[in-house]
Structures are given as structure tokens and as C-alpha cells.
Amino acid sequence: MSSLITRVAGPLRRLRQHDESDFDYRLIAPMILGAMLNPINSSIIAVSLVPIGIAFGAPPAETTWLVSSLYLATSIGQPVVGKLVDSFGPRRLFLIGTALVGIAGVMGLFAPNLGVLIAARVVLGLGTCAGYPTSMYLIRSEGRRTGRDSPQIVLTILSMATQTVLAIGPTLGGVLMSAGGWRATFAVNIPLSVAALILGVLRIPKHTALQEEHQHRRPPRIDLTGIGLFAAMIIALMLFLIDISSRLWYLPVIAILAGGGFALRELRTGDPFIDLRVLRGNAPLMASYLRALLAATVSYAMIYGFTQWLEDGRGLTPTISGIVLLPLFVAGIAAAAVVGRRKEIRGKLVVAAVALLIACVLILFVRSDAPIWVLMVITGVAGVNNGLTSLANQNAVYYQAEPERIAASAGLLRTFSYLGSMAASAGQGALLRPTASTPAMHQLAIFMLIFAGLFLIMSLADRSLSRVTTAS
Structure with a gap:
């Protein structure tokens, strides 16, 4: 453990040793805290x-909206x-967003019913949208200010922080529930918001x-039409993925129509919300987004589906389930700390994909009486992906995106990750019925294997990754 702490603390010490002309390390604290608000609440x-469902007499089909509502809000936001x-x-966007996080914490603390609790998660999702784009923007801006682009250490710290809290979230949730019940998992956002x-x-x-x-450029116009069409496309798609059913046939139709309208709008307007012309000519960036979707599908199926099986x-x-997921935190942060300073991206993605494949195969053979240590081995293997995939995709997008669009490009990376979470929710909804039994978990493992395999194929096939360097 001491060696792990040394690896984590090393990058911070090196930042502090830089002179005043280098990266402003005072930005690290707000960057990390802002960026962690979304994954920790995810x-x-x-x-x-389960405890929330018992408290409000709500079935799993309704409580799942506590997960989906945050992802819907965040995917658009x-x-x-x-x-x-x-x-x-x-600055302004960061302060507005973190203020909304505190408001959502208060709403959750005093929510009288499930509807208000879901509304709190929507506000929470919107509020946490500012942290990660702000962090990526500040890193890119500091490179411009200093003329000495040294993002490797900073990006590593950011990735380690966000992936650590994503993995440790269930464990922290179990501790908070033991101390103050499920409302404590909402109330924790109040001090976090104040600190941010x-x-x-x-x-x-x-x-x-x-x-x-960019101060001499004309004031940008906000493409409200493009944003509206994008929102309609994402909402319709995700609502369908949450509950795939023939009776909801109209949702994919709406998604296709809204997507087509969105594409036409963005290709014709002079100041688009998302410049599809740039994305169309940037195949490596699109590949990074697709890899993020595939990896997130498996990761979120592990965090939510496997956790549901642990309890059902x-x-x-819930407390013991959180402890079983603790190796996700340890393995993730260790993997990021070990390879974070290395420049290559492709190798990280390949190792992460192989780790996911191994974890999925192990789940295929797990039994309902499996020892705790076996379950912790599985989450530990899966945790390697948490540490490597986020770091690799984040580094890739940092270099592949245009500097003036870095925050929006970082936001889209998160959007594709949440599309993966919705795909995971669809898989869980279809396969973990009526309960998360062991045979149902085995079926979900096959679903996860397919996405992990596609993730590996894309990582091996993308030759452009070998050309990504630390040049800005």
C-alpha cells in the first residue's frame, strides 16, 4: 500500500517542483474535485x-430511473x-454547475417521494457536466500559456482521480448508508459542492x-436548434435502450428523424453546436468515441449488473457488496499510476480490453456460493480496465481534438460513455429478469463478452493510435 501511495503522490510532487513558468499546479484541486463529481454520483x-425501492415501495423498474435520469441529463449536458x-x-460554467450539485444534494436529502429523488438526479446530472470539460480546457489553456505542453502527468492525475471515485463509489455508498441511510448518498454532495x-x-x-x-473573434451564437435536435435524439434513443420493447417502436423512429435533422442543421449552420464537418474528417477522434462506448458498456454492466447479482x-x-467492489479502486489506480507516464495509447487499450475479456470469462463460471475472495479477484481484474481505458481515451481525445473545441470534444467523450451505460442498462433490463439470479448473470456475462471483444478488435485495428505523440 505504501508503494501505491508513493506512485500516486509522485506526479503531484513533480508538479510542485516546476517553476512559475510551468503548469499552474493550483488548478489541480478544482480540476480534480470538479471532474470527480460526475463519476462519484454515477x-x-x-x-x-434496493433500499430506496423499499423506502418508497417502488419496484426495480422505477428505481432504475435514478440511474438513467442522471445519464440522460449528463449525456445531453x-x-x-x-x-x-x-x-x-x-470559470462561470464551473461555478454554476457546482452550485447545482449542492442544490441537488439538498433535494435528495429531503425528497418526500421517488419523483423528487429522480428530479434531484437530473439536477445533479446537469450540475456535474461542467467539471470534466473545464478540466480539459484548463489543461489545454495552460499549454498555450506556458508554451511547454506537459499534459502527461496532469492527464494521468485527472484520469486516476475520476476513475478512482467511479470505482470506489459503491464502497463509499455502502459506508454512507451504514452511517446515515441512503439519503446520505445524496447529502454528501452538499459539502462537495461547497468545497468546489x-x-x-x-x-x-x-x-x-x-x-x-479568441477574444477578438465575434461573440459565438448558441445553436439552440442543434442542441434541441441533439437532445431529442439522445432522449429517444436512451428511453428505448432502457426498456427495449416493440410497443416503443416510435422511439427509434424519433431518434432517427431527430438525428437526421440534427445532421442537416449542423452541416448547414455557420456556428454549429457540434461541427460534424470536423468530426467527419477526424476518423481517429470518432474511433476514440466508439471505443469509449464499448468499454463503458462492459464497465457499467459490471458496476450495476454484477452489484445487483451480489445482492440478489x-x-x-449492500455494505459487503461495496467491499467486494473495492478492488476496482485498487487495481484501477495502480494500473493508471504504473503506466500513466508512458506515451503510448494503443498498448493501454489492448491490455484494458484483455482484462475485460478475462473478467467476463470468470463471471461465466461464478456460482451463487462463490467465495468472497473469488469475487474480489474478478472485480480486481476488471479494475485494470478502469485505470487504463479512461487514461488512454482521455489522452487520445486531448491530442486528436482541435484546441478551440477541446471542452466540447471532452464532453462528447463522456456522452459516448453514457451511451455505453445505457446499452448496459438495456442488457441488464433484458437479461436480469425477474431477478439477478446466477444463470441470468451468466447471460449478462456473454453480453459483456461481445462488447469487450469489439473493444479489443477496434484497439488492435486502429493504426492511428501509434502516431499520437505528446506534441500539441
Whole structure:
């Protein structure tokens, strides 16, 4: 454990040793705290779904909206807020977003019914959209300011932080539930919001190097039509994935029509919300987005589907289930710390995909009386992916995206990850019925294997990854 702490602390020490002309390490704290708000709230709810359902007399089909509502809000909000950060700078958007996180925490703390609780998750999803695009924007802006682009250490720290809290979320959720019940998993956002607001006010500059570069450009127009069509496409698609059924045939039709309208709008307008012309000519960036979707499908199926099986099929308490998922945290942060300073991206993705394949195969043979240590081995193997995939895709997007669109591009990376989460939810909804029994979990493992295999194939086939360097 001491060697692990040393690996994590090393990058921070090196940042502090830089002189004033290098990266401003004072930005690290608000960047990390802002970026972690979304992943921690994505996973902390995992062990709370069953107790919340009991408290409000709601079946799993209704409590699953506590997960889906946050992803719906975030999938739409991430690129929207990213576009606003690119256009108006990070400070205001960061402060508005983190204030919404605190409001959502209060709503969840006093929610009288499930409807209000779902509304709190929507507000939470929108509020957490600013953190990650702001962080990527600040890293790119600091490279412009210093003229010495050294993002490898900083990107590693950011990835380690976000993936750590994503993995440790269920464990933290179990601890909070033991201390204060499921409402504590919402209330924790109140002090987090206050801390982020204070750090944002004190440390995020009012004007950045990228803002100064673009200050002579005309004020950007907000493409409300494009945003509306994008939102309609995402909402219709995700609602269908949440509950795939022939009676909902109209949802994919709406998604296709809205998507077509969105594409036409963005290709014809002079100031698009998402410049599809740029994406169309940037195949490596699109490949990074697709890999993020595939990997996220498996990861979220593990976090939610496997956790549900731990409680239903294996009969563990929420607290013990959280402890079983703890190796996700240890393996993820260790993997990122070990390889974080290495430049290559492709190798990280291949190792991550192989780790996912191994974890899925192990789940295929797990039994309802499997020892705790076996279950922890499985989550530990899967945790290698958590540490490597986020770091590799984040580094790839940092270099593949245009500097003036870095925040929006980072937001889209998260959107594709949440599309993966919705695919995972669809798989869980179809396969873990009526309960998360062991045979049902085996079926879900086959579903996960397919996506992990596609992830590996895409990583091996993408030759452009070998050409990504640390040149900005």
C-alpha cells in the first residue's frame, strides 16, 4: 500500500517542483474535485437502489430511473456545457454547475417521494457536466500559456482521480448508508459542492490563455436548434435502450428523424453546436468515441449488473457488496499510476480490453456460493480496465481534438460513455429478469463478452493510435 501511495503522490510532487513558468499546479484541486463529481454520483447510487425501492415501495423498474435520469441529463449536458466552456471560458460554467450539485444534494436529502429523488438526479446530472470539460480546457489553456505542453502527468492525475471515485463509489455508498441511510448518498454532495465553489472562486482564473487568444473573434451564437435536435435524439434513443420493447417502436423512429435533422442543421449552420464537418474528417477522434462506448458498456454492466447479482444472487448486504467492489479502486489506480507516464495509447487499450475479456470469462463460471475472495479477484481484474481505458481515451481525445473545441470534444467523450451505460442498462433490463439470479448473470456475462471483444478488435485495428505523440 505504501508503494501505491508513493506512485500516486509522485506526479503531484513533480508538479510542485516546476517553476512559475510551468503548469499552474493550483488548478489541480478544482480540476480534480470538479471532474470527480460526475463519476462519484454515477456509481455511489449502485448499492442504494434496493433500499430506496423499499423506502418508497417502488419496484426495480422505477428505481432504475435514478440511474438513467442522471445519464440522460449528463449525456445531453456534457457537450452542451463543453461548448459553452469553449465559448465563454470555464470559470462561470464551473461555478454554476457546482452550485447545482449542492442544490441537488439538498433535494435528495429531503425528497418526500421517488419523483423528487429522480428530479434531484437530473439536477445533479446537469450540475456535474461542467467539471470534466473545464478540466480539459484548463489543461489545454495552460499549454498555450506556458508554451511547454506537459499534459502527461496532469492527464494521468485527472484520469486516476475520476476513475478512482467511479470505482470506489459503491464502497463509499455502502459506508454512507451504514452511517446515515441512503439519503446520505445524496447529502454528501452538499459539502462537495461547497468545497468546489470555494476552490473555483479562489483558483480558476477569470481569463485564460485560450480566451485571450479568441477574444477578438465575434461573440459565438448558441445553436439552440442543434442542441434541441441533439437532445431529442439522445432522449429517444436512451428511453428505448432502457426498456427495449416493440410497443416503443416510435422511439427509434424519433431518434432517427431527430438525428437526421440534427445532421442537416449542423452541416448547414455557420456556428454549429457540434461541427460534424470536423468530426467527419477526424476518423481517429470518432474511433476514440466508439471505443469509449464499448468499454463503458462492459464497465457499467459490471458496476450495476454484477452489484445487483451480489445482492440478489449471492445474498450479500449492500455494505459487503461495496467491499467486494473495492478492488476496482485498487487495481484501477495502480494500473493508471504504473503506466500513466508512458506515451503510448494503443498498448493501454489492448491490455484494458484483455482484462475485460478475462473478467467476463470468470463471471461465466461464478456460482451463487462463490467465495468472497473469488469475487474480489474478478472485480480486481476488471479494475485494470478502469485505470487504463479512461487514461488512454482521455489522452487520445486531448491530442486528436482541435484546441478551440477541446471542452466540447471532452464532453462528447463522456456522452459516448453514457451511451455505453445505457446499452448496459438495456442488457441488464433484458437479461436480469425477474431477478439477478446466477444463470441470468451468466447471460449478462456473454453480453459483456461481445462488447469487450469489439473493444479489443477496434484497439488492435486502429493504426492511428501509434502516431499520437505528446506534441500539441
